[in-house]
Amino acid sequence: MPELPEVELTRRQLRGAMEAARFENVLVRRADLRYPLPRDFAARLEGRTVRALKRRAKYLIVELTSGEILVMHLGMSGSFAVSKAPVGQFDNHDHVVFNMSSGLTVVYNDPRRFGVMRLLDGDLARDPVLGKLGAEPLASTFGAHSLAMALRGRKTTLKAALSDQRIVAGLGNIYVCEALHRARLSPRRRASTLVTRTGAPRPALYVLVKAIRAVLTEALSKKRSGADRFRVYDREGRRCPRRGCGGTIRRIVQNGRSTFYCPVCQR
DNA sequence: AACAAGACCTGCATGC
């Protein structure tokens, strides 16, 4: 489930249990996540205190007062539950349990086990993965000019470019579809067509930047659930929600993933 | 270097 808004909401959920608290006991019930947890994973956390709980793109960044950093990614199916200690009953897919000095227990559940937990010594900028992440779409550094530089010369589609975490960090399949619909841009359009030959943003790129911010901000604030949560995602065959459009949402496959869009109003 | 396709793993909805 997790794209940037869901990860940010997870961060806020975990903060009360983890921030300024110590890992009293860590239980690894299954170590074979996307990458196997090292055998000393629990021992390296126990006794450590959380200085701050941050987020970068879809990664949760747990800074410890020791200087080490616990980096976590939810993959496709990861989630956390917070409850009062002690937890006696576990689900099959409860893989990692943090008993914190706050008196709260944090349980990581992940049926598909695409999630990641890694303990890093230092500096995220030098990390082979985190160091290559592109702009945070809700940060002030993100804008039409920086996005223009990133899209310049890209022959790939807008859908693929916006899904690329090195270009914009935090969008996934849903919010790429939603942002493109809001910006009235076709997911099949070539990414470089939003940039002039000299590398300046075309007007449509300003619209896209606003649309990206809007869909993420809205997802963070509303958090309504149910069928009408998205305007195009998973709505194949339904009417386009844009006033006066009258188009029908289509599903196509791009780079092996579903794309939903309105062929009438998205050009 | 840029890009597309395949792989990883489990659960669920669908159709026969």
Add this chain to the structure above:
DNA sequence: TGCATGCAGGTCTTGT
């Protein structure tokens, strides 16, 4: 009912 198929919101690796 059982079984097969296809699909799922991510990203790493492989191949052109």
